[in-house]
Every structure is written in C-alpha cells, then in structure tokens.
Amino acid sequence: MFGIGQFAQLAKVSVRTLRHYDDVGLLHPAHVDQSSGYRSYEAAQLPTLNRIVALKDLGFTLAEITRMIESGVSNEQLVGMLRLRQAEAERAADEERRRLARVAARIQLLQGDPTMTDEQAAIVVKPLDAMYVATASEPTDSFDDDFSPIFDRLYGQIFGGLARAGVAPNGPNAAFYEERSDGRVDVVAAVPIADGAGLEASLVEVRTLPVVARAATLIHRGSMATCSGSYETLLRWIDAAGERADGYSREIYLACPANFDDWVTELQFPLHD
Numbered sequence: 001m002f003g004i005g006q007f008a009q010l011a012k013v014s015v016r017t018l019r020h021y022d023d024v025g026l027l028h029p030a031h032v033d034q035s036s037g038y039r040s041y042e043a044a045q046l047p048t049l050n051r052i053v054a055l056k057d058l059g060f061t062l063a064e065i066t067r068m069i070e071s072g073v074s075n076e077q078l079v080g081m082l083r084l085r086q087a088e089a090e091r092a093a094d095e096e097r098r099r100l101a102r103v104a105a106r107i108q109l110l111q112g113d114p115t116m117t118d119e120q121a122a123i124v125v126k127p128l129d130a131m132y133v134a135t136a137s138e139p140t141d142s143f144d145d146d147f148s149p150i151f152d153r154l155y156g157q158i159f160g161g162l163a164r165a166g167v168a169p170n171g172p173n174a175a176f177y178e179e180r181s182d183g184r185v186d187v188v189a190a191v192p193i194a195d196g197a198g199l200e201a202s203l204v205e206v207r208t209l210p211v212v213a214r215a216a217t218l219i220h221r222g223s224m225a226t227c228s229g230s231y232e233t234l235l236r237w238i239d240a241a242g243e244r245a246d247g248y249s250r251e252i253y254l255a256c257p258a259n260f261d262d263w264v265t266e267l268q269f270p271l272h273d
Contacts, residue, residue, distance in 0.1 A: 001031065007041040011049050026052060026066050059085045098241075105240035109233060116233070122219070123237045128212035128250075128268060131174065133190035134158050134167070134204045139180060140187050147187055148225070151175065154189035157203055162191065165198035173256070176209070177248035185248070209250075214271045216243065223260035224251075227267070234267055246270040 008015045021027040022039065027049055029039035048069075055065045060081075073081070102125070109121045136154040140147070155173065162169065171192035178186045196206035216238050220230040231249070238245055247270055255264040 001040045001042060004029070004039040004041065007045075007049075011046060011053065013049070013053065021049075021052065021062075024062060024066065026062060026069070058082065059088065101241045101243075105237045108240045109237055112236075120230075120233065121237075123234060124217050125214055125271070126217060128215050128270070130211045131171075131190070131192055131209040132194070132196070133174065133207055133209060134162060134193050134196060134199060135188050135190045135207050136161075136204060137178075137186045137188040139182075139184045141184055143177075143185065150187050151189055154187070155191070158189060158191050161200050161204040162193070164200065167193055167195060167197075167199060170194045173253045174250060175253075176250040179248070212268075212270045213273060215250075215268045216241075216245075216271055217266055217268045219254075220265045220267055221263070223263060224265060225260070227265065230267055234269060238269060238271070244272040246272045 002010065004015055004018055008018050018027070018029075018039070018041075022029060027045065030042040030045060031040040032038070033040075051069075052065055055068070056062070060068070068078075102123075106121055106123075110116060110118070136157045138150050138154060140150065159169075161167075169191050174190040174192070176188050176190065178188060180186055190207075190209070193206070196204075199206060216234060218230055218234045218237075220227050235245070250268040250270075252266040252268065253263070254266060255262070257263070
C-alpha cells in the first residue's frame with residue numbers, strides 16, 4: 001500500500017489531482033481509513049492512473065475518460081478517437097505556426113520603420129462575407145495611374161443607374177481590381193445593394209463577390225492618394241508572415257467625408273489557404 005502522497009509522487013501527479021479523481025469517480029483509493037479519512041493506493045492501480053494521465057495528455061476530458069473506462073472501448077474504437085485528436089492537434093499546431101509567423105511579421109514591421117505606430121501595423125486576418133454589388137469597370141494600363149477620375153466616372157455611372165431603377169445602396173462603397181486577358185487591369189467600382197431588379201445591364205453589372213476564407217486587412221486613414229504606404233505595409237507583412245496574396249486587393253470605403261484626410265478605408269488582400 002502507498003499513502004496518497006507516496007502514490008502521487010510515484011505517478012508524478014498532485015495529491016489534489018488524486019483527490020479530484022476520487023471525487024468524480026474516476027479512480028477511487030484502494031482503502032480509506034474510516035477514522036482519519038486517509039486514502040491509500042495499491043501498486044496495481046498505477047496502470048489505471050497512467051492510462052488516465054496519458055488520455056488526458058492526449059486531449060480527452062475527464063468526462064470522456066470516465067465513459068471510456070466505465071463502458072470500455074476496443075483498440076479499434078480508441079484508434080479512431082485518437083485519429084480525431086491527431087487531426088485536431090495538427091490544426092491547432094498549424095494555427096500556432098501561423099500565429100508565430102504573424103508575431104514575427106509584426107516585429108519586423110515595427111523594427112523596420114521606427115516611425116510606424118502600433119495602430120499602423122495592426123493587420124488582422126479574417127474572413128470576408130459575400131457581397132451582392134452593382135459594379136462598373138474601366139481598364140487601366142498600370143497601378144501607377146491616377147484612379148481618382150476613373151472612380152469618379154464609375155461611381156457616377158453606378159449611382160445614376162441606381163437612381164433610375166429606384167435601387168438604394170446597401171452599405172459602404174467598395175472597389176476591387178481584376179486582371180484582364182490583354183495584361184491590363186480592370187478598376188472595378190462596387191456599391192452593395194439588396195436587389196438589382198430594374199438596373200440597366202448596359203451601365204451596371206450586378207455581381208456577387210464570393211466569400212473569402214482568409215484575408216489580410218489593414219485600416220488606412222486619410223486620402224486614397226496616400227494609400228501606397230499602407231499598401232506597402234500590408235504587402236510587406238504578407239511576405240514576412242509567409243502568406244501569399246490570392247489575387248488583387250479589395251477596398252471598403254468605411255467613411256468618406258468631404259475632407260479626404262478624414263477618410264477611413266479598409267484594405268483587404270485575400271490569402272491562399
């Protein structure tokens with residue numbers, strides 16, 4: 001017989017753990033002194049305790065372990081349960097690797113530019129919802145072009161079409177970019193809507209932007225004429241974090257007051273899984 005302290009020391013668990021296992025009915029002591037309440041254990045109980053400790057280390061809850069011990073499981077059943085735990089652990093390990101890469105990327109951004117604030121480096125990876133939008137597009141030869149007059153024309157075209165059809169916007173304006181077969185890039189202005197009925201197809205194309213599972217996003221404050229620095233920060237972070245952009249960016253214009261310096265825009269880059 002071993003006292004509870006000796007048995008705990010032998011198994012490298014705490015006395016508190018053994019008492020808890022007794023309380024929940026998982027492992028009762030071999031003997032309890034009626035007068036003192038002192039618990040004693042037998043060496044033959046060590047394999048059961050080791051089984052509990054091993055299963056707990058593999059991620060099973062005490063409730064699950066209790067059911068396994070009470071009902072019994074075959075090796076085949078246990079292997080199936082362990083394969084599920086293995087898949088969960090691999091997903092968790094993958095997310096931890098990604099988190100570690102994001103930490104390293106944040107450090108690299110802040111150390112690479114001493115003038116950068118923590119807010120300017122606050123890049124968030126998140127899913128993007130699908131968007132039902134009215135769009136108009138125009139090709140451009142280069143991202144070095146000034147897109148302001150292009151967007152002025154495109155949004156004028158969209159809002160004119162919406163007004164004639166009696167369709168109201170349903171959220172903040174957006175923009176995205178698509179590569180053309182001739183090597184140029186389409187600049188696409190987009191306005192979220194709830195219903196595209198009645199819109200003139202010759203002026204406005206109704207589209208559904210698909211769900212994006214993961215996107216790197218950054219809030220840009222100020223005129224879009226100064227967004228190149230924010231885009232550079234976002235792209236440097238994507239590279240430093242070991243991620244890959246999946247196509248061109250999206251822009252969501254969250255606030256567009258008369259003073260361009262007060263604009264708030266979310267820059268979004270879809271990421272490869």
